[in-house]
Amino acid sequence: MKEMLGILGAGKLGTVLGQLATAAGYRVLIAGSGSPTKIELTIETLVPDAVPATAIEVCQQADIVILAIPLGKYQTLSPSALAKKLVIDAMNYWxxxxxxxxxxxxxxxxxxxxxxxxxxxxxxxxxxxxxxxHDLFDETRSHGQAGRKAIAIAGNEREYVKKAAEVIDKLGFDPVHVGSLAEGIRMEPGSAVFGANVNENELKDLLAKFEETDRGQEVLHARGIN
Incomplete structure (x- = not known):
């Protein structure tokens, strides 16, 4: 049985990730902010191999859930429905x-x-x-293919970082481990990594330069590191 990947969010990011996931062989459920009927045409047009679902269906049925909703709505998620799940956080503050x-x-x-x-x-x-x-859609490449781009990944648990890295690889990118969730701030808006469409070595260089950015200095100071 193919692994099921659920996506919360039927906007541009959610539908692109859905396209990449179905192409990679995942069974895909996608939920918008309301009834599945509201996104049926969008899913049928953009991700025809995916299934529109309710948010609770995504949370309960998917093996892995990607969060592609506005960050400010994260407290509308169901902790009980997502308990024990690998949850990939693709959200940013806007x-x-x-x-x-x-x-x-x-x-x-x-x-x-x-x-x-x-x-x-x-x-x-x-x-x-x-x-x-746009870059996610355009830059996906199979493992070992020349010109493959990289995706940064942060997490506290090695087992689940490894599982998420497998998703990244299957969707067509090289995973680059940043460190713990605390280090995930290196890939948020305001960092040199944010917006990056680069290969593995270039991404590692950008991650290492975080302390040189204004946001990096702000983070270091707030965390009492400098």
Missing amino acids: WEVDGPRPDLTDPRYSSSELVQSFLKESHVVKAFNHMGY
Whole structure:
């Protein structure tokens, strides 16, 4: 039986990830913000091999769940439905969408740490947040193919980081482990990595330069590192 991958969010990122996942051989469920009937035409047009579903169906039935909703809505997720699941956090803070949210930009914590603290029994890994959806769609390549691009990944549990890395590889990218969820701040908006469409070595270089950015200095100071 093929592994089932669920995507919460039927916007541009969610549908692109759905396209990549179905092409990689996953069974895919996608949920929007309401009834599945609201996204049936979108899914039929953009991800015809995926199945529109409710959010609770995605959470309960999928083996792996990708969060592609606005970050400001993470507290609308069901911790019980996502308990014990691998949850891949592809969310970012956008002021225009989320409004002023100091809690989502606090330099002491990465946004994925907040998600993990809310989804206490889930296994949260940060990935697929820094590359634009156009690039994700255009740059997918099979393992070992020349010109393959890289996706940064952060997580606290080795077993689940490895599983998420397998998803990244199957979808057509080289996974680059950043470190713990706290280090996931290196790939959020304001970092040199955010928006990066580069190969593995270039991505590692950008990650290492985080401390040189204004956001990096802010994070170091807030965390009492410098």
